[in-house]
Amino acid sequence: MYDLKNLKDVDPGRYEVDAEPHEYVETLGRLDSEDAERFINVGVDTNEKDRTGTFLQKDKSIVHCRSAQEGIEVSSISDAIKKDGHVKSYLWKSISPETDKFTQSAEKTPHEGYYIRAHPGVKSSKPVQSCLYMAKNGFSQNVHNLVIAEENSELHVITGCTSAKHVVSGLHIGVSEFYVKKGARLTFTMIHDWGEEIFVRPRSMVRVEEGGVFISNFICMKPVGSLQMFPTVILAGKDSVARSNSIMVAGHTSELDVGSRIVLEAPGARAEIISRGITYGGTIVARGDLVGKTAGIKAHLECKGLILNKGLMKAVPELSGYEPGVEMSHEAAVGKIDQREIEYLMSRGLDEEEAVSTIVRGFLNVDIEGLPPGLQEKLDSVVTETRKDMM
Numbered sequence: 001m002y003d004l005k006n007l008k009d010v011d012p013g014r015y016e017v018d019a020e021p022h023e024y025v026e027t028l029g030r031l032d033s034e035d036a037e038r039f040i041n042v043g044v045d046t047n048e049k050d051r052t053g054t055f056l057q058k059d060k061s062i063v064h065c066r067s068a069q070e071g072i073e074v075s076s077i078s079d080a081i082k083k084d085g086h087v088k089s090y091l092w093k094s095i096s097p098e099t100d101k102f103t104q105s106a107e108k109t110p111h112e113g114y115y116i117r118a119h120p121g122v123k124s125s126k127p128v129q130s131c132l133y134m135a136k137n138g139f140s141q142n143v144h145n146l147v148i149a150e151e152n153s154e155l156h157v158i159t160g161c162t163s164a165k166h167v168v169s170g171l172h173i174g175v176s177e178f179y180v181k182k183g184a185r186l187t188f189t190m191i192h193d194w195g196e197e198i199f200v201r202p203r204s205m206v207r208v209e210e211g212g213v214f215i216s217n218f219i220c221m222k223p224v225g226s227l228q229m230f231p232t233v234i235l236a237g238k239d240s241v242a243r244s245n246s247i248m249v250a251g252h253t254s255e256l257d258v259g260s261r262i263v264l265e266a267p268g269a270r271a272e273i274i275s276r277g278i279t280y281g282g283t284i285v286a287r288g289d290l291v292g293k294t295a296g297i298k299a300h301l302e303c304k305g306l307i308l309n310k311g312l313m314k315a316v317p318e319l320s321g322y323e324p325g326v327e328m329s330h331e332a333a334v335g336k337i338d339q340r341e342i343e344y345l346m347s348r349g350l351d352e353e354e355a356v357s358t359i360v361r362g363f364l365n366v367d368i369e370g371l372p373p374g375l376q377e378k379l380d381s382v383v384t385e386t387r388k389d390m391m
Contacts, residue, residue, distance in 0.1 A: 010199045010226070012105040015140035015171045019059035022135070028054070028064060034165065035133065042160025042191040044131050053116070055130040059139060060111035071122030072155070073115065077144055080115035087115065090146055094177050094205035094234075102201040106142040106175045113143035113175075118153035118184070127156040127189075134163040134170050134198070145176040149184035149212075156187040162194060169197040169225075176204040180212040182237065192220040192227065196253050202229040210237030210266070218246045218258070221364075226255035230287060232263065235297075239268035246275045247364055250282025250311065259287025259316070264326075267296035275303040276364060279311035288330065289318040295325025305334040306363055 025031055028046040031039070035058070036046055045051050053067040053074035067074040080087045097107035114130045134141050149155045163170060172194070180186045194200060208214050214233060233242045244260040262271040277284040288301040305313035315332040337359050345355035 010171060010201070012101060012140055012171060012173070016136070016138050017109045017111075017140050017142070019061075019136045019139055022058045022061040022063050024062065025064050028056075031063075035135070038133065038162045038164060038193070039131050039160065042131060042162045042193050043158045043189070044129050044160055050126050051129045052124045052126045053128040055114040055116070055128075056133065057112055057114070057131070057143065058133045059136050059141060062112060067128075069122075069125060071119040072124050072128065073117040073119075074128055075115050077110075077113045077115050077146065080146070087146065090148070090177060090179065091144060094207060095175060095203055099203060102173045103175055103203055105140065106144055106173050106203075109140075109142055110144055111142045113145040115146050116155070116157055117148040118150055118155040120150040121152045122150075123154040124156060127158045129158045129160075131160040131162065132172070132174065134167055134172060136170070137167050138169055140171040140173065142173045143175070145174065147176070147186065147188070148179045149181060149186040151181045152183040153181070154185045156189070158189045158191070160191050160193070161200070162192070163198055167195055167198070170195075170199070172198065172200045174200075174202040174204075176202065178204070178206040178214065180206065180208040180214050180240075182209045183211045184209075185213040187215040187217070189217040190219070192218075192224065193222045194224040194227075196223045197225045199225045200227040200229075202231070204229070204231035206231065206233040206242070208233065208235050208237060208240040208242060211239050212237060213241045214243075216242075216244045216260070218244075220256065220258070221247065221249040223251045223254050224256070225253070226257075228257040230259045230261060232261040233271075235262065235264045235269040235271065236266060238266045240266060241270045243271070244273045246277075246286070248275075248277040248284055248286070249364070250277070250279045250284045252281035254282035256283065257285040257287070259285075259289065261289040261291065262299065263291040263293060264297040264299060265293045267294055269297045271297075271299040273301045273303075275315075277303075277305040277313055278308060278360065278364065279305070279313045280308040281311045283312040285312075285314045285316060287316045287318075290320070290328050290330070292319075292321040292323065292326030292328050295323045297326050297328075299328045301328075301330035303330075303332040304363075306360070307334070307336055308360070
């Protein structure tokens, strides 16, 4: 399932699995200023006024956890199991610990992770935010996350994954299982901001029941050693929907192998995968896989990449249909900025650098469904900063 042959080999055994405990803070105003800055960069609202709940983990310690709305549970995995033993029945239900060496490490040496659940019929008024933060150099952070949107509920989770400025190397393994029950809606937005020698291996599975909606937004525009992820969504219920949006930028040392698989198993299921990638010296392998198992489904895949400097931009779109009544399509494009676009903008008064910058900004500014206005503004500023790095 996970093809790592194009990436630097990573041995989980070379990283430390223990870390000193970190102090719990009752309010985010008491966070260390450097930590707070890193949290803000990945979408954490340190005022918490625009959030329904917060979960912050530093290395293997929970440093802040709270829910601000009745019917929305936010806790660590271990606390959730202590409170309700039924929680344990969800863990490793959709992902096998034997999937690869990374899932094996996460099972053997677990370091908490978040548990977020919307009760039946409860609609979160604002997003729940979480951050998985690495502060110890040479550490392997092995987390297991569980998100459940019960029947007819609505839940939006914003997760930031990042490391402290002083962290030179490390490994982050994130096993995540999502369950979207009948008529529920779950939006999951993930923002990565790692260091140049951090290796990241998320492993995710999603199951969507009848009439459920799952929207995934993934953003990685800062340097990372290598990132490999291929989340799978199972549309198991009639009229279920999944949308996956990815924005990726690879600098000179970055290697990104990122994709999504959506399996449409029930009549009326709908799916869309949209990917945007820019390389200015790094490697991006953008994968998309749509699998139509029954008649009456519709799905579309769109993958576009820009090469601004020497590097690799590889699009791997796949469609698999098993019945005559499936409707699936894809489009993929890889290339450079059209010189005619640059010349047009220059004729309107921009110099060449400004013209290229404007085109890049427009390419990266994908309309991501479900983002709150504050986070959209933050992402716009990140696009501006990233654009300067590329130029």
